[in-house]
Amino acid sequence: MAVERVLSGMRPTGNLHLGHYNGVLKNWIKLQHEHECLFFVADWHALTTHYDTPEIIEESVWEMVIDWLAAGVDPANATIFIQSKVPEHAELHTLLSMITPLSWLERVPTYKDQQEKLASKDLSTYGFLGYPLLQSADILIYKATQVPVGEDQIPHIEFTREIARRFNHLYGKELGFEEKAEAAIKKLGSKRAAVYEEMRNAYQQSGDEEALESARAMIEEAQNLSLGDKERLLGYLEGGGKIILVEPEYKLMPASKMTGLDGQKMSKSYNNTISLREDVDTVAKKIKTMPTDPARIRRTDPGDPAKCPVWQLHEVYSDQKTQDWVQVGCKGASIGCIECKQPVIDAVLKELKPIQERAAQYAEDPTLVKNIVAEGCEKARKLARETMRDVRDVMGLNYG
Numbered sequence: 001m002a003v004e005r006v007l008s009g010m011r012p013t014g015n016l017h018l019g020h021y022n023g024v025l026k027n028w029i030k031l032q033h034e035h036e037c038l039f040f041v042a043d044w045h046a047l048t049t050h051y052d053t054p055e056i057i058e059e060s061v062w063e064m065v066i067d068w069l070a071a072g073v074d075p076a077n078a079t080i081f082i083q084s085k086v087p088e089h090a091e092l093h094t095l096l097s098m099i100t101p102l103s104w105l106e107r108v109p110t111y112k113d114q115q116e117k118l119a120s121k122d123l124s125t126y127g128f129l130g131y132p133l134l135q136s137a138d139i140l141i142y143k144a145t146q147v148p149v150g151e152d153q154i155p156h157i158e159f160t161r162e163i164a165r166r167f168n169h170l171y172g173k174e175l176g177f178e179e180k181a182e183a184a185i186k187k188l189g190s191k192r193a194a195v196y197e198e199m200r201n202a203y204q205q206s207g208d209e210e211a212l213e214s215a216r217a218m219i220e221e222a223q224n225l226s227l228g229d230k231e232r233l234l235g236y237l238e239g240g241g242k243i244i245l246v247e248p249e250y251k252l253m254p255a256s257k258m259t260g261l262d263g264q265k266m267s268k269s270y271n272n273t274i275s276l277r278e279d280v281d282t283v284a285k286k287i288k289t290m291p292t293d294p295a296r297i298r299r300t301d302p303g304d305p306a307k308c309p310v311w312q313l314h315e316v317y318s319d320q321k322t323q324d325w326v327q328v329g330c331k332g333a334s335i336g337c338i339e340c341k342q343p344v345i346d347a348v349l350k351e352l353k354p355i356q357e358r359a360a361q362y363a364e365d366p367t368l369v370k371n372i373v374a375e376g377c378e379k380a381r382k383l384a385r386e387t388m389r390d391v392r393d394v395m396g397l398n399y400g
């Protein structure tokens, strides 16, 4: 199996909060030690919904990169860049748009869902309809094999796979591929050539995986074949050609357990977040004013943690001993809610402290942050240019 390349993006539309940290960033930070990783600021995607408030995007881009770095995304282990600084994404988006049926875009569930959810905005735009295709270009241009995303994004990755398949079907073969593959078969010698043909038929006509495997092994072992011929024979076996765009897999990130201050999922649109830059007093105040089980009107009224959003934070932040203390104390009315909230306040502050210290260092040194991103953009562009060369070639756009 080839090495994995991980790619993911985030839209710069405001401050990052504990939900992002626990849901996405911790995951990225782990992945950067396991695979080659590219993480980027999807500023064009943000414009699809925030075209009338570009100042929000402008403010958020650098702040978001600082939050990533402060959380522990490490430029030595991951390439950090900004989408709009790699204009090749736009070029691939345009070229892919030529082969994208409108109906495929219209049936992506986020299209109608988001239009309904953000009804106050006019999202009947060309850019918004094309959102998933721009995302496909982001992914395919790097030949990413793994895309860590939340559940809502799965249809976009599936869409990307369909686009890659369609592209490869239309353009995936080099010129004269069949003839070159047939010539390579002859080079196997008559005996092995016959075996190859037989196994190719067995696989293509009846899906015989074993035949596929042994034909592959035979090709790998053939001493007299060039690398190019080996690739051709491997591609020809499965009925394809030389693969140009790689179909990515999605990597479902475990849904964040992070609850907001009101018991709903933590999200900016619910106004129930604790941001990564929140100061100590605000964190304490926000948690102290959180609603609790309404049955606990007086200190002596017993409650039920299952009906209390504070308990959900204990589930993320507290050890078993503290959790037992909450369960017993709440049900038996032996602790008060203010008391119960203190370990959560302490744990959140403990988590935020090193992040905020690092954020302050980066915020003080904008040149450092800009250099990190400039270097990331340069690396990303190099990869993107290579893919675009192949894409232009097969789409007949190399006029010398």
Ligand code: TRP
Pocket: 007, 008, 009, 010, 011, 042, 045, 134, 135, 138, 139, 147, 148, 149, 153
């Ligand atoms: N649509 C993604 C989101 O809203 C952001 C995104 C844009 C993305 N391009 C991407 C994610 C490419 C993964 C890969 O979360």
Ligand code: SF4
Pocket: 292, 293, 296, 303, 304, 305, 308, 309, 310, 311, 326, 329, 330, 331, 335, 336, 337, 338, 340, 341
């Ligand atoms: Fe919630 Fe804790 Fe109060 Fe029980 S004691 S209602 S769990 S804050």
